[in-house]
Amino acid sequence: MYSRMNGLQEMNAFIITTGTLLLGAIGTALGIVRLRRLQPQLKELAEQTESARPELLDSLNTAVAMHLAAEATTGHSTNRFQNALFAKVTADTAVLPWKSLLIPTYLRWASILSLLLVTGILVAVAMRSDTLAKSAFAFADWRADSTSGMTLKPAPMQAALGSDLTVRAQIHRWEQRAWIRIHTAEGQETHVMPINRNGEATFTFYDVRAELRFEVWTPSLRSTRQTVTVFAPPFLDGVKIEVEPPAYTRMPAQVIDGLQDFSAPWGSRLRISADTRHAASAEWIFNQDRVLFSPGSGAQSWILDWQARRTGNFMVLLSNEYEQRESRTHRLTVIPDEPPVVEILHPGRDIQLAPDAIVAFLFYFADDYGLSEATLNVSVAGRMQHSFPMRLQPDADGFAPRELQMPFGMELESLEAEDGDLLSYWVQVADNREPVPQFSRSEVFFIEVRAEREPEEIDGMPMDQERLTLRPQIEELKRLLRLSHRTVTRDGEQRLAGNQQLTSALLELRQSIDEVYERIKPTLEEANDQFFTRGFESALALVDNARDLITADQTEIAIPVQEQALQELLALENALVVEQISREPSEGDGEGEGEGEQGEGEQGQQENPLMALSEALEQLRELQRRQDNQNTSTDRAGRTGADSSQLEQLAQTQDALRRDLGALDRDLSRIPDAAEARSSLLQAEQRMRGAASGLRTDDTGRGWREGTRAAEQLETAGRLLQDIIDSALNEGLAGLQAEAQQLAQAQQQAAAASAAADSEGASSADVDDLLQQQDQLNERLEQLLQNMEGLGQSMQSNNSGFCPGADPCGAPKQERQPRICHDPGGERLAVRIFV
Numbered sequence: 001m002y003s004r005m006n007g008l009q010e011m012n013a014f015i016i017t018t019g020t021l022l023l024g025a026i027g028t029a030l031g032i033v034r035l036r037r038l039q040p041q042l043k044e045l046a047e048q049t050e051s052a053r054p055e056l057l058d059s060l061n062t063a064v065a066m067h068l069a070a071e072a073t074t075g076h077s078t079n080r081f082q083n084a085l086f087a088k089v090t091a092d093t094a095v096l097p098w099k100s101l102l103i104p105t106y107l108r109w110a111s112i113l114s115l116l117l118v119t120g121i122l123v124a125v126a127m128r129s130d131t132l133a134k135s136a137f138a139f140a141d142w143r144a145d146s147t148s149g150m151t152l153k154p155a156p157m158q159a160a161l162g163s164d165l166t167v168r169a170q171i172h173r174w175e176q177r178a179w180i181r182i183h184t185a186e187g188q189e190t191h192v193m194p195i196n197r198n199g200e201a202t203f204t205f206y207d208v209r210a211e212l213r214f215e216v217w218t219p220s221l222r223s224t225r226q227t228v229t230v231f232a233p234p235f236l237d238g239v240k241i242e243v244e245p246p247a248y249t250r251m252p253a254q255v256i257d258g259l260q261d262f263s264a265p266w267g268s269r270l271r272i273s274a275d276t277r278h279a280a281s282a283e284w285i286f287n288q289d290r291v292l293f294s295p296g297s298g299a300q301s302w303i304l305d306w307q308a309r310r311t312g313n314f315m316v317l318l319s320n321e322y323e324q325r326e327s328r329t330h331r332l333t334v335i336p337d338e339p340p341v342v343e344i345l346h347p348g349r350d351i352q353l354a355p356d357a358i359v360a361f362l363f364y365f366a367d368d369y370g371l372s373e374a375t376l377n378v379s380v381a382g383r384m385q386h387s388f389p390m391r392l393q394p395d396a397d398g399f400a401p402r403e404l405q406m407p408f409g410m411e412l413e414s415l416e417a418e419d420g421d422l423l424s425y426w427v428q429v430a431d432n433r434e435p436v437p438q439f440s441r442s443e444v445f446f447i448e449v450r451a452e453r454e455p456e457e458i459d460g461m462p463m464d465q466e467r468l469t470l471r472p473q474i475e476e477l478k479r480l481l482r483l484s485h486r487t488v489t490r491d492g493e494q495r496l497a498g499n500q501q502l503t504s505a506l507l508e509l510r511q512s513i514d515e516v517y518e519r520i521k522p523t524l525e526e527a528n529d530q531f532f533t534r535g536f537e538s539a540l541a542l543v544d545n546a547r548d549l550i551t552a553d554q555t556e557i558a559i560p561v562q563e564q565a566l567q568e569l570l571a572l573e574n575a576l577v578v579e580q581i582s583r584e585p586s587e588g589d590g591e592g593e594g595e596g597e598q599g600e601g602e603q604g605q606q607e608n609p610l611m612a613l614s615e616a617l618e619q620l621r622e623l624q625r626r627q628d629n630q631n632t633s634t635d636r637a638g639r640t641g642a643d644s645s646q647l648e649q650l651a652q653t654q655d656a657l658r659r660d661l662g663a664l665d666r667d668l669s670r671i672p673d674a675a676e677a678r679s680s681l682l683q684a685e686q687r688m689r690g691a692a693s694g695l696r697t698d699d700t701g702r703g704w705r706e707g708t709r710a711a712e713q714l715e716t717a718g719r720l721l722q723d724i725i726d727s728a729l730n731e732g733l734a735g736l737q738a739e740a741q742q743l744a745q746a747q748q749q750a751a752a753a754s755a756a757a758d759s760e761g762a763s764s765a766d767v768d769d770l771l772q773q774q775d776q777l778n779e780r781l782e783q784l785l786q787n788m789e790g791l792g793q794s795m796q797s798n799n800s801g802f803c804p805g806a807d808p809c810g811a812p813k814q815e816r817q818p819r820i821c822h823d824p825g826g827e828r829l830a831v832r833i834f835v
Contacts, residue, residue: 008130008131008134008220009134009219009220009221009222010134010135010137010138010141010149010220010221011138011222013130013131013132013134013135013138014134014135014138014139014142016131016135017131017132017135018135053092056089056092056093059085059088059089059092060089060093062085063082063085063086063089066079066082066085066086067082067086070082130174130220134220137149137173147221147223147224148172149171149172149173149174149220149221150169150170150171150172150216150218150221150223151169151170151172152167152168152169152216152223152226153167153168153169153170154168156229157212157226157227157228157229158228158229158230158231158322158323159205159208159212159228159229159230159231160208160230160231160232160233160322160323161208161209161230161231161232161233162207162208162209163207163208163233164204164205164206164207164208165204165205165208165212165228166202166203166204166205167180167193167202167203167204167205167214167216167226168200168201168202169193169200169201169202169216169223170199170200170201171199171201171218171221173220173221174218174219174220174221175218175219175220176195176199177195177218177219178192178193178195178201178216178217178218179191179192179193179216179217180193180203180214180215180216180217181214181215181216181217182212182213182214183213183214183215183225191203193216201216205228208228208230209230210230211227211228211229211230212226212227212228212230213225213226213227213228214226214228229322231320231321231322231323232277232278232320233278233320233322233323233325234276234277234278234279234280234318234319234320234323234324234325235276235277235278235279235318235325236274236275236276236279236316236318236325236327237275237276237277237300238257238258238274238275239257239258239259239272239273239274239275239316240255240256240257240258240272240273241255241256241262241270241271241272241273242254242255242256242270242271242272242273243255243256243262243264243268243269243270243308244268244269244270244271245264245265245267245268246265246266246267246268246433246434247434248369248370248400248432248433248434249265249337249369250369250370250399251265259315259316259327259328259330260330261330261331261332261333262330262332262333263332263333263334263335264308264332264333264334264335265308265334265335265337266308266309266334266335266336266337267307267308267309267337267433267434268307268308268334269305269306269307269308270305270306270307270308271303271304271305271306272284272293272303272304272305272306273296273301273302273303274293274301274302274303274304274316275298275300275301275302276300276301276302276318277300278300278320279300279302279318279319279320280319280320280321281293281318281319281320282302282316282317282318282319283316283317283318283319284304284306284314284316284317285314285315285316285317285326286306286312286313286314286332287310287312287313287314291304291306308332308334309334310334311331311332311333311334311699312331312332313329313330313331313332314329314330314331314332315327315328315329315330333699335701336701336702337368337369337431337433337438338367338368338702338705339367339431339438339439339440340365340366340367340371340429340430340431340438340439340440341364341365341366341367341440341709342363342364342365342374342427342428342429342440342441342442343363343364343442343443343712343716344361344362344363344364344426344427344442344443344445345362345363345364345405346360346361346362347359347361347445348445348676348716348719348720349445349676349720349723350445350446350447350448350478350676351445351447351448352447352448352449352450353412353447353448353449353450354412354449354450354451355412355413355417355418355419355449355451356412356413357412358409358410358411358412359409359410359411359412359447360407360408360409361376361407361408361409361410362405362406362407362408363376363390363405363406363407363408363427363442364404364405364406365392365401365403365404365405365406365429366402366403366404367402367403367429367431367432368402368705369400369402369431369432369433370399370400370401370402370431370432371392371400371401371402371404371429371430371431371432372392372400372430372431372432372437373389373390373392373429373430374389374390374392374406374427374428374429374430375387375388375389375390375427375428375429376388376390376408376410376425376426376427377425377426377427377428378410378415378423378424378425379423379424379425379559379560379563380415380416380417380421380422380423381417381421381422381423381563381564381567382422382559382560382561382562382563382564382566382567383560383564384415384416385560386415388408388410390406390408392404392406400432412447412449417449418449419449419450419451420449420450420567420570420571420574421449421567422446422447422448422449422563422566422567422570423446423447423448423449424444424445424446424447424481424563425444425445425446425447426441426442426443426444426445426485427441427442428440428441428442429442439489441485441486441489443482443679443683444481444482444485446478446566448570450574469573469576470513470516470569470572470573470576471573472512473509473512473513473516473569474566474569474570474573475675476505476509476512477509477562477565477566477569478566479675480502480505480506480509480562481559481562481563481566482679483498483501483502483505484502484550484555484558484559484562485559486498487499487502487555488555488556488559495553495555498555499550499551499553499555502547502550502555503547503550503551506543506546506547506550507547509543510540510543510544510547513536513539513540513543513569514540516536517536517540520532521533531575532572532575535568535571535572535575536572538568539565539568539569539572542561542562542564542565542568543562543565545558545561546558546561546562546565549561612667612670612671613671613674613721613724613725613728614725616664616667616668616671616674616721617718617721617722617725619660619664619667620664620714620717620718620721621718623657623660623661623664623714624711624714624715624718626657627657627688627707627710627711627714628711630650630653630654630657630691630707631704631707631708631711633650633653634650634691634695634700634703634704634707635700635704637650637700638700638701638703638704642700644698647695647696647698647700647703648695648696650695650703651692651695651696651703654688654691654692654695654703654707655688655692657688658685658688658689658692661681661684661685661688661714662685664681665678665681665682665685668681673724674720674721674724676720677717677720677721677724678717680713680714680716680717680720681713681714681717683713684710684711684713684714684717685710687706687707687709687710687713688706688707688710690702690706691703691704691706691707691710694706753773
């Protein structure tokens with residue numbers, strides 16, 4: 001019996017316990033009612049007293065009658081007889097056994113003790129068994145309307161048509177054994193549910209086709225009856241994606257059947273059509289964006305219009321009241337519409353021209369889809385702004401051109417530019433993107449308007465002891481102006497960073513200008529020269545004004561102010577140069593060996609920068625070759641579909657190229673004339689950074705485009721370095737030519753003196769003087785030839801236009817005289833030395 005009670009299920013134990021308690025409660029209630037109803041009355045008490053003590057009943061009756069009569073007359077008894085009677089009756093009734101007369105026998109203490117003993121035994125048995133605990137669990141579950149002893153999954157019980165359903169039962173208490181009882185039309189089936197290592201009892205229904213009903217049993221637990229609902233899942237029958245690129249791209253539309261990875265130009269209109277079954281809704285999920293399809297023409301067809309603006313992952317999510325089913329994830333690659341490219345090929349650097357000169361420009365424009373407009377913007381000393389729109393010729397098909405080189409001429413007189421003015425110019429070009437075009441701006445270059453004049457003597461400022469120049473400050477302000485033009489095209493954090501860099505740099509520039517001013521301020525006060533004083537103070541005030549405007553994020557307004565400050569610095573530099581040239585010692589103060597030594601020293605000073613430039617040019621050509629190879633590898637990776645590891649390796653190679661370019665830029669920073677080439681190197685470095693970023697984001701198209709533009713900037717820097725080298729070589733050549741002419745004249749004079757001495761019969765002392773003079777001329781000739789040979793080797797190593805052929809100048813090879821000729825292009829001077 002004990003073991004059978006322990007094997008009760010929780011609900012059965014609860015029912016038994018509850019029934020027992022109810023029966024006990026009912027019995028107790030009935031007993032109390034019965035006791036209440038069986039309470040003895042006065043009549044019954046009199047009958048019991050009469051049967052037990054007949055003599056006492058008469059005494060009680062007499063005493064009661066006498067007591068009532070006394071109360072009616074006096075309110076108390078005064079008769080001694082009556083008092084004695086009352087005392088006798090009281091004494092007799094006090095010894096009367098009332099309990100035996102009133103309480104039944106079965107309610108006496110022996111019965112009660114027996115009942116308590118039986119109750120204790122039953123409580124002990126209940127506490128030692130699980131029945132009470134099972135009853136408590138069943139009562140708690142009944143109150144919470146749940147089943148805490150067993151958890152069934154899945155919940156709710158649903159299965160797609162034709163799928164497999166695995167029922168999992170997690171048993172939380174009592175025995176870890178379970179079986180499932182399935183209710184079918186034919187009856188019931190019972191199967192054992194195996195327990196896995198996680199303590200779950202499992203059973204699988206295969207290929208569910210109709211509704212299922214079942215229960216899970218354990219020796220102590222039983223689940224509620226479960227009903228499995230069978231539903232038809234949503235299904236995607238087919239998808240068609242129509243890609244319509246923007247009209248300005250001139251790219252054909254395409255139709256993509258099925259979900260797959262594809263690419264589309266930026267701004268393309270995507271029309272996605274989906275055919276489904278059993279779907280209540282369809283949703284397009286692109287990255288974090290979720291957009292519902294609209295119902296199509298059919299009962300289960302859906303339509304969505306989407307515009308491709310960024311690269312991302314997409315999928316289609318179908319839903320009904322029972323289930324959500326999503327497709328595989330695919331990738332949409334948006335081909336970006338890159339901003340147009342603009343470059344000033346000529347002059348491509350800062351130049352100096354006369355007021356009546358004509359500037360011949362050559363611009364390069366390119367865009368991936370087409371160009372719409374281009375404008376040359378010119379600022380004259382920060383006080384006048386001019387814009388010159390340029391008409392872009394359409395291509396052969398009548399569409400917007402994608403790439404062209406455009407010459408453009410501009411007369412400085414038409415700009416009302418005066419001597420001493422500074423012109424800044426840059427080109428803005430727009431592509432044909434719709435509805436809003438993209439704009440790009442070229443680098444900013446400067447033209448110094450200077451009329452040719454002889455140096456004039458300026459009294460009152462003896463500055464021959466120390467050479468003063470404002471060229472470093474001028475170059476720094478030019479750099480800041482270029483940075484200002486780049487900053488106005490940015491926004492957000494990039495604009496804020498550019499403004500912060502400008503304000504700090506302008507503060508340093510002001511301190512630098514002030515240092516120069518403080519050095520010459522005593523001399524200015526002594527000479528009472530108001531020109532320099534007003535110029536420096538005006539330049540300092542303009543720099544402060546520009547800095548305040550940039551601090552207030554008014555960089556556009558600060559650009560003309562900076563140009564006016566640059567105008568003042570140029571005027572001051574020109575005045576300083578004129579004054580200092582007029583104070584330098586005149587030629588002819590030193591002659592003979594001292595002069596030769598000075599010339600040799602200057603030649604030695606010129607060789608070091610020239611050698612550094614030559615080495616830098618060779619390194620730059622090597623970097624350009626490596627960048628071309630990098631671009632070829634990037635293009636191949638894009639066409640062959642390289643994986644992420646290969647693209648990361650290409651990005652690391654691009655970073656190594658960028659680091660080598662940075663080292664070359666640091667070497668060029670020690671050469672003053674290489675500022676323009678360094679600007680091109682900076683742009684190349686930015687392009688290299690963009691190429692590496694594109695490769696790391698699996699955008700090989702961007703990596704190739706940025707790399708190609710980096711190679712173009714490297715080529716531009718190479719041309720600038722070559723121009724510097726050519727200029728230095730030509731200057732050296734002109735100096736050597738002048739020295740050769742002076743030497744030839746001295747040789748002719750020495751030959752004439754020697755012939756005269758021969759005919760007149762000169763003395764031995766005169767002959768010795770002539771021989772000594774001839775020896776000096778020969779030494780100078782040897783030195784000149786050595787210098788020319790070194791210059792020729794430098795020109796040959798730099799491909800600076802040597803005359804081709806054995807003897808293009810027609811000079812016999814036996815001559816030892818330098819000959820000057822032009823190369824076939826007629827652009828550079830070259831020298832040929834014949835021995």
